[in-house]
Amino acid sequence: MSKVTTIIDIGSNSMRMVVLQKSSRFSFSLINETKSRVKISEGCYENNGNLQDLPMQRAYESLKSFLNISHALKSRKIICVATSALRDAPNSKVFISRVQKELGLNIKVIEGEKEAYYGGVAALNLLHDNTFITMDIGGGSTEFSFIRDGKIEKSISLNIGTVRIKELFFNKDDIEGAKKNILDNLKKIFELGIEIPKKVVGIGGSIRAFSKIVMAKNDYPLDILHGYTYNVKDEVSLFNKIINARNNDDLKSVGVKKDRFDTIKEGTFIFKTILDELNIKEVVTSGVGVREGVYLTDLLRNSNHKFPENFNVSVRSLLDRFQIDEKQSAYLGSNAGKIFDVLKPMHNLDDKFRTLLVIASKLHSIGSTLNFYKSNDNAFDFILNGLNYDFLHTSRVVVAHTIKFSKKSLPSKSDILKYQELLPSLEVMQWMSFMISLNIAINQDLSRPKVEYVLNNNTLEIDLSNKSFLIQSNIDKLESPEDLIIKI
Template sequence: MAKRTAIIDIGSNSARLVIFEKTSRYGFHLICEQKSKVRIGEGAYEKEGHLQPIGIQRAFLTLKSFLHTIQKYQAHKTLCVATSALRDAPNGKFFVQWIQSELGLAIKIIDGNKEARYGAIAVNNLLPIHEGITIDIGGGSSDMALIQKGQLFDTYSLNLGTVRLKELFFDKEMPLCEINQKAKAYIADELKKLPKHFKHSLAIGIGGTARTLSKGIMKQCNHPLDKLHAFTYNANRHKAYLENIPLSSAKNLKKFGLKKNRYDTIREGTLIFNEILAFIGAQSVITSSVGVREGVFLEQLLREDNLKFPYTINPSITSILDRFNPLDNIEKKKKSKLKIASKLYTKLQIDIKDEQQYESELLWAVKLSSIGKTLTIYKSHQHAFYIAMQELNYGFTHEQMLLTSLLLRMHGKELLNKPLFQSFEPLLPQKQTLLWLSFIYTLTVFLHEASNSANIEFTYHNKTLLITSDRPLYLAKEKIKALEKPVPFAIIIEDESKVPKNKELGIYQ
């Protein structure tokens, strides 16, 4: 697969460009993202679906600009897909031919099921989910996929879109209650076509409408982490908020904490979203910042892996290690470091008593413990924290992202950064558990840095942690001696710390 791949997604409302760079077989990251609200479908739904000149002109100029960006970034491969506005338009094929002739860009028009499939590929790999129903509300259609046991089970596309509803109902001179009533009836008729097995308690929100609503809910509930991907909320708890948006006038939308650039279609999108949530029986919603574009990319990347990352691979961890290239990024040393942490966590369970439920986060932090040194060895723990907070995007819950990042922030003798703990406390483990995890992480780093691949074992009995090593741990001893402990206990180190005799220097032992 090409090292840099550009993906263009032409929707009814917006056109987007993303460029991904591969860092290894399974590592990749986003290096460019551009968006233009082309509204290519504007006026089409009242003209029997025909694309109108105003939308066509905006789309042409946007695509021309995208191609200049792709050239600047020297992308090796470009894939362009178009969704409902072009597939519904009788003159859509003529637009595709015209763009090919004028710009040399090949556009692939995909149907709603293919669109839903791409979204499902993206979330199935890049969200911490194994089951659920994706909901991607576009300008002309709402595309859905049912995921069961980590596999794509079925897809369906409904003729429900924000621009479609806007032009059919919300742009009419009618009272809002009447608009909502007629629009709901229209949505209900379309939802009857959805297969009966499209029922699940978890809805996966893809696309602009779902993201906009999640941002508003994050503000309302003062969510401590400013990250949209994987944000999860209870649908019933925020039902009143969601139901009031379609009933609001355009002027009063600001009270919902929504972005102004979404005012033109958010009422329509929210109404569709609410009706779908109720129809499928969703109780909670997880937000996705990935969708069709990532799905198109991953279909290429994972074509030899049954469209799924191997269970041992997390693309964010892989990409971070690829790019920041820590000094100990050698498989043997990584494994030795992980073994130290795992052994400690197991031995100390007699006091921790958490059934090692945070072992994944602990081991992720241990894997990433050296990434800050790539920037500078000074305050490297702070650099590691900021890198992780920005880059731990895929496959993690917000709780996992925060715990892993916060462990990386630990340094020296103190086990807790109090301001950070207070800021993110609602998403973190209990304080005592966090102290234990921090202790294990920090002790692991100290031992690994000083051990030179030693064989290290642990016993914990009668409030005494015994550390035995077949190599010297001299450089770690002073640090360990000063290290804060979660509870009072002794640490004894038995290692190969022998000094050869020298009579001239007065050394006899």
């Protein structure tokens, strides 16, 4: 697969592009993301589905700009897919032929089921969950993938979309007609005869826009959309305020951005109607979708479109990008596990914290790469945003704080106050801080010494093969939790 790959997705409402750079066999990082709300399907549903000249011209001009960005980033592979608008339009070949002839770009029009499958592949690999439904509300259609126990059971596309509903029903004040249309389409889901999970992974601009409003309303401490989760019942009032808004001022008052005024009511109406009909309890917001799904089906074509077990693309891509010494990283990861295991009778933490301690230990040196001085603070800020995929918000916050407090003193209550709702107890974070600090102190001279640990009551006995003064002095300075005594 090409080192730099561009994926372009021509949707009914927005056209999006991601440029991804591969760093090792399965890892990659995002180097560009561009969006243009060309509204290529504007006016088509009122004209027998035919694409109109002005929207097609907007899309053509945006594609030229997308290709300029792609070429500047030295992308050697460009995959362009189109969904509902071009799939449904009788005159789509006019646009496709012009783009191929004048821009040299081949557009692949994908079927609805394939579009839904791509969304499922993206969410399955890049979100930390394995049983859910993906729901991708677009301008012309809505796609669903049903994932259970880490496998995609079924994918389906329905003719429900924000632009479609707006032009056929909302512009005519036929809200009941819109609801009937949605419910009639949803019957096809029940006809599948499969169990419907109670958790939805929301994809698409309308769902993301709604999630941003929820985050702001709830004063959520982390400004990261991918992985943001909320309960449907807690947001019923917000749903209704947007759906019943009389004008743009009403929309603005609840936090809707100007660029969403045109379709947010329709998108929210579709979203709530589907959530209610399928009896969904929880929504997880996805920052990835069709584009990432297209990329991953190419990248993972020899592994059933799924990452290997226990592979984390965010961790691997950061290790690649910052060229962290593999031997040092492996040593710190292994030693972190040893420290966690031997101290388990005292800290009694869930094993998920063992995984997070190992990850924090492997990535802590990123801060020094960014800037040696205040390296822990640098790493904290970067890790909060750098662990892009496959991490719960709680997990990335724990990893970032564990790295931040890998120093002599333990964190206090005031140190974790800002992110308190996403963190475990102060006691847990003090143990995490101590364990990573001990791990780093053991390898202070980067010699990767052989070490054995034994816990006798509340005394941790450390047997070092190379007990240098530097290591000894750094361990002596550590503040330990509870009544733990360290003996070397």
